[in-house]
Amino acid sequence: MKIAIAQLNPIIGNLPGNAQKILEAALQAASKGARLLLTPELSLCGYPPRDLLLDPSFVEAMDITLQQLARDLPPNLAVLVGTVVPNLKAHVTGGKTLFNSIALLAGGEIKQIFHKRLLPTYDVFDERRYFEPGSQANHFTLDKINIGITICEDLWNDEEFWGKRSYAINPIADLANIGVDLIVNLSASPYTVSKQKFRETILRHSARRFQQPIIYANQVGGNDDLIFDGYSFALNRQGEMICCARGFETDLLVVEFDEVQRDLQLGSVAPAYQSEDEEIWHALVLGVRDYARKCRFSKVVLGLSGGVDSAIVAAIASDALGKENVFGVLMPSPYSSEHSISDALALAENLGIKTDILPIGGLMQSFDQSLAELFTGTEFGIAEENLQSRIRGNLLMAIANKFGYLLLSTGNKSEMAVGYCTLYGDMNGGLAVIADVPKTRVYSLCHWLNRHSEIIPENILTKAPSAELKPGQIDQDSLPPYEILDDILQHLIHNHQSAAQIIAAGHDAVVVDRVIQMVARAEFKRRQAPPGLKITDRAFGTGWRMPIASNWVAVKNTYQNQTIPTPTLVYWDGQDAQTRIK
Secondary structure, eight states: OEEEEEEOOOOTTOHHHHHHHHHHHHHHHHHTTOSEEEOOTTTTTOSOOGGGGGOHHHHHHHHHHHHHHHHHSOTTOEEEEEEEEEOTTHHHHOSOSEEEEEEEEETTEEEEEEEOOOOOOSTTOOGGGTBOOOOSOEEEEETTEEEEEEEGGGGSOOHHHHSSOSSSOOHHHHHHHHTOSEEEEEEOOBOOTTHHHHHHHHHHHHHHHHTOOEEEEEOEEEETTEEEEBOOEEEOTTOOEEEEOOBTSOEEEEEEEETTTTEEEOOOBOOOOSSHHHHHHHHHHHHHHHHHHHTTOOOEEEEOOSSHHHHHHHHHHHHHHOGGGEEEEEOOOTTOOHHHHHHHHHHHHHHTOEEEEOOOHHHHHHHHHHHTTTTTTOOSOHHHHHHHHHHHHHHHHHHHHHHTOEEEEOOOHHHHHHTOSOTTTTTOSSEETTTTSOHHHHHHHHHHHTTSSOSSOHHHHHSOOOOOSSTTOOGGGTSOOHHHHHHHHIIIIISOOOHHHHHHTTOOHHHHHHHHHHHHHTHHHHTTSOOBOOOSSSOSSTTOOOOSSOOOOOEEEEETTEEEEEOEEEEEOSSSEEEEEO
């Protein structure tokens, strides 16, 4: 029996459009002789629909669309479609009113419904907000082949692999005990760096442990801050790769189940990317392309400072949308160096994008004159520096509003982490392209991009990073070197390590304490930032839920010769956040 995998890119809430994509994939699968078509989790509405699920009319429209889709499908093809169905017993037994489900469509009808059993509530996932977990193993028979159904998280609770259980049940083990011939998993699994290798590892373990062939169908595309990488694949009973779809693209695979061998037969395997930088590049390009397209933007604008961050964002945008749809704006101040202008123009020439130059010296003078009396007796400081960034932010927003462009923010993760950015200035924008990309990775991406020819001018990569908000300023006047800062942030944010642990790893205690305090007091800025594309397992987005008004920062302190986490009070003094030990 031939089984097709439709790696689809849905638009959340576009029920007719998503149904049409499923139908087109079904027609293509039928033409290839497939008997069964797999589509991703919630393929009918797109993942994640979030609070659209609280609208009863949305759920009702999904049911109507599903029934019409069943009637439209090729008559000899069975199709598994991700959808939402009401929990009709909720008003009696309690629980959530919806199930995250898979519908089996065949012969013009909805034949069976299967419910997701494990509901993730961590990081970007909040499924228990909406869904009731399914209570029984899911399987059906097609042409005498018993096929087990799992939905995304149902695969991720193998206690032998993890060394523990996160849920009380293991749906894979339940299906193996029933004696199914094949397990399929319909997923909407967001991308993080090297996640595909991990997926393959855990599924290979399950295939070998339970001697079960497994087919994994994943969503592809960008939805808000989340990027879905696709990479749908199949493993035989020995855990060997049988077929694999392309990453970051829609695709349709056909794999054959041998009814005599009771196993999957070898199919096509798409080539893997050669480096993390290449993988991240394609993820960010897809994220920008889909965010713009799905939010109905055709062109973008961004500020070009002559620095590495705006350079890589301009390059990503040009690849995502085409050079003709990217507009770069240079906004030099009296503190801008000549090479900042020349470097930005050289970048624009290499990319082939349109630019304009809007000097801001006159606007700075106007602001200074307006504030002169109020600021009498004070010294030039952060407030005046930030005015430059806010002037630039206003100009970019005016251009975006006037021409209907999407404004791309260019701040990186290192800056966002410690608050080295200006509210209503360089943080302005509709999408923060590299908000989850540390500064050191930005440089790595630039070098990868330049591997064949110079796209990012060499001077941008070799000069010291600077905001150029005052004479002679460089980033390391205010921050540790980025190699040190990024390593501390990796320990703190991703590894959840204490100050004592980070110091034990070789970092200076004073620097560690200062970075931890900066991360804590910048939370109010991050809360007001535009959506940022997620590429790591700990991004400042949907899955980041830190309080702003908090009196706790874990800093190094001693009490009776013991290093302990010490609560500190973070308060606002009118200019900058300060920290006092309580």
